[in-house]
Amino acid sequence: MADPMKIRASAKEGVTEVKVLMSHEMETGQRKDSSGNLVPAHFITEVTAEHNGKQVLAAQFGTAISKNPYLAFKFKGGAKGDKLAVSWVDSKGDKRSDEVLIG
Amino acid sequence: MNVQRREALKAGGGLGLFGLLAAAGLITPGQARAEWNKSAFDAKTIEETLKALGAGKPENSTDLQLTAPDIAENGAVVPVGVVSTLAGIEAIAILVEKNPNPLAASFLLPAGTEAYVQTRVKMGQTSDVYALVKVGGKFLMTKKEIKVTLGGCGG
The missing domain is CATH 1.20.5 (Single alpha-helices involved in coiled-coils or other helix-helix interfaces)
Structure with missing residues (x-):
């Protein structure tokens, strides 16, 4: 299981801003290790966010997203204390979900 | 038995x-989500990527803003954001022209989600970066050149 995500969600004047920092190597499959062998690709492919069970964002990532991906977005609605869940799946089928309360 | x-x-x-x-x-x-779009992420050129995304020839738009530095010192971590004042944007994609695979990320925005995303991408070299959005069945885009002084691939 991968390390937990850091998620901040704050509601202000009816709009919730979400910032997520995921912990992932994001190997592109183009890098070589010290002995010259290609390091196989291993990266997050899909990220979804749900506010109280309703999807507010569905993202697909390629290999060009930086290591330990950062993602910020905003959606209308959301109040303090609401649940916000973020999940990702990577190219090897690993997955991680974390949940925070909107502050 | x-x-x-x-x-x-x-x-x-x-x-x-x-x-x-x-x-x-x-x-x-x-x-309720689409399969990871392999053909779009595997495409090698901007044209192939646009085709795989079904975007055809998007029009340039000034209602889109790509927020990114003019010069990125470290190509491994380049902050890129897309913001638009247009209403009803359904999807956003970020493309880096000179990367081995231009498509960096695509976002589906359900109704109620604002046209605002920010992330960080890797860039192998100085390149144009494109923001592509889908609004009302049409595709619009804008681009910006980002100079990279230290590449983000291998190195």
């Missing part, structure tokens, strides 16, 4: 495990 019954139980047990895996989400039953 009924041998056939034993075999039937074994087979049944196997099926049970499969069902359990499916239930546990290891075999994802198609949720």
Whole structure:
């Protein structure tokens, strides 16, 4: 299981801003290790966010997203204390979900 | 002893495990999200990527803003954001022209989600970066050149 995500969600004047920092190597499959062998690709492919069970964002990532991906977005609605869940799946089928309360 | 019954139980047990895996989400039953768009992410040029995304020839738009530095010192971490004042944007994509695969990320925005995303991308070299959005069945885009002083691939 991968390390937990850091998620901040704050509601202000009816709009919730979400910032997520995921912990992932994001190997592109183009890098070589010290002995010259290609390091196989291993990266997050899909990220979804749900506010109280309703999807507010569905993202697909390629290999060009930086290591330990950062993602910020905003959606209308959301109040303090609401649940916000973020999940990702990577190219090897690993997955991680974390949940925070909107502050 | 009924041998056939034993075999039937074994087979049944196997099926049970499969069902359990499916239930546990290891075999994802198609949720309300699209499959990872392999052909778009594997495309090697901007044109191929646009084709794979079904975008054709998007119009340039000034209602889109790509927020990114003019010069990125470290190509491994280049902050890129897309913001638009247009209403009803359904999807946003970020493309880096001179990367081995231009498409960096695509975002589906359900109704109620604002046209605002920010992330960080890797860039191998100085390149134009494109923001592509889908609004009302049309595709619009804008671009910006980002100079990279230290590449983000290998190095």
